[in-house]
Amino acid sequence: MSLKLVLVVFLLVKVVTSEDTSFIYKGFKSTQLYLDGISELTQNGLLRLTNDTKQQKAHAFHPNPVVFKTTSNGSVSSFSTTLVFAIRPEYPTLSGHGIVFVVAPTKGLPNSLPSQYLGLFTDTNNGNITNHVFGVELDTIQSKEFDDINDNHVGIDINSLKSDNSTTAGYYTSGGEFKNLTLFSGYPMQVWVEYDGVKKQIDVTLGPTNMDKPEVPLLSLTKDLSPILNDTMYVGFTSATGSVHTSHYVLGWSFKINGQAQQLVISELPKLPKFGEKKESKFLTIGLPLISLSSVFVIILSVAYFIKRKKKFAELLEDWEHEYGPHRFKYKDLYFATKGFKEKELLGTGGFGRVYKGVMPVSKIEVAVKRVSHESRQGMREFVAEIVSIGRLRHRNLVPLLGYCRRKGELLLVYDYMSNGSLDKYLYNQPRVTLNWNQRFVIIKGVASGLFYLHEEWEQVVVHRDIKASNVLLDAELNGRLGDFGLARLYDHGTDPQTTHVVGTLGYLAPEHARTGKATTSSDVFAFGAFLLEVVCGRRPIEHIGESESVILVDWVYDCWKTGEILMAKDPNLGLDYKSEEVELVLKLGLLCSHSEPSVRPSMRQVVQYLEMDVPLPDLSLLGLSSAGLTFGHHEDFGNFPMSYPFSMEKPFSHTTQSSTSVTESLLSGGR
Structure with missing residues (x-):
């Protein structure tokens, strides 16, 4: 092939790819979008990225590549895009994960995960400079591993889900007042993304569909995208489902290189389904017109049936x-x-x-x-x-x-619903599946993260009051999720919790809780300590031997630590596939959290830092840890319940001759 012919072919290809630098979708009927995962086009022209399935990802891309670099110096050209989207969860106050406008080297993003990874990256490639990905996330879940600021934010992402800049979703009025927007409200919103190739500035603007584009961007970032983007890239959207069903819709979309993306006219876009829309009853559309006068008797019987049925399903509503x-x-x-x-x-x-x-x-x-x-x-x-x-x-x-x-x-x-059930069934009674150490460590760190969120990161302090393996549920990926909030107490940050009835389970109850009736974050830490030992050792905090004796797990672990053999306390079912430094860390942390003095126990913030090994665990011997420091307090209201466990150094487990039983009592019996 002659050089002249090669040049002609190159120019033809360049023209084809460069022509497609501006497009607009006023809905998505009869379009050739590239779709994968669970994304689909509805009959009326909506792009529905996600549906009622769990742990799935979804992608939708403009089918042709876009040329982002046309100059000899390799600089990325200016570009702009605008889209109208809606995030509609199954439940009004509980959303799934978000949606990302993305510029990527390929269509489909095959190396990606659902849930918090938004179908964009995985745990191994997140943050890699070789990703060559630019995105703007509309995120409705706060993922602490990505340093998310809250559960309703907009972020600019470059090669990572740790946003280079992010802020709470909303917009600025012409008077400079900030107005909040709830991304998962279910109502359509519009977002504008603009990159100035000269100033190297990214602007993101958000607003409701009943107003023009706000003059002031929601957030900006000065960043040269030239090292990030290749000469040609694909533009589109990615989203994912987790454990909460949420539908992510795109109603319209326009894009342009070297200019302002064409304006979307809201009235020309397809309509979202009505809230709570259901299929029309066949009884009303087909059956009712066929009923004749001869069916009056049947109707009377039906009315009687429905009256009886209504009583059966009667509810108490005040x-x-x-x-x-x-x-x-x-x-x-x-x-x-x-x-x-x-x-x-x-x-x-x-x-x-x-x-x-x-x-x-x-x-x-x-x-x-x-x-x-x-x-x-x-x-x-x-x-x-x-x-x-x-x-x-x-x-x-x-x-x-x-x-x-x-x-x-x-x-x-x-x-x-958590498909893998509660954690305790994987620890006791010869389970069908034995969790390896890595799985247990991930569960421990996950529960610690969730408890830290309850204690310090939510708008109020939430004291769980019933932390134990049976209340930790495992999702489809065996991630630990703390559940059963039937006993939980809420109070404002900086205030003192009120005295209540003592509730919980023996072996997890902090001694000061039994004495004062006050459930605090520190009493939760005590229960978490028992939970740590439970998971590592594969034993319950209190195990019965016959009718009159009980084995106290914290005594056994303390004895092992005291003799310099703390790893002897680990679950024998772990085999040899474990990291001894991690096992030792968790066992020692369990002892520290089990201290009888609340002031000695760490906060959940510190617990997370210890587990992530960001901060070294204190030397227990320097803290004066002793059997007395791990003794449970006595509370007269419990009568014969064993609230004090003496230590015995003579046997591998220490025993008590008193019987142990659960002291859980209904939160509805008063005293909340």
């Missing part, structure tokens, strides 16, 4: 509950979801009720429904208020509490 409407489930839906609370749907039974697996009739979301008796109505209003508040907690290591229902003499709490 005026003050109307403000909690989005959090309240219909009893009928929960009844059918659990197949009438059949025994075969039973997941487990605890001191506060029975838990059933369910599949919601319309959305097909899997849930866990906990039935709690509330014979006493004392404190019910305050209790529901706290349940609704806890429903706003969002952290990847917490089991989402979706809402509640009240009916006759019971309360029903609805949680997201």
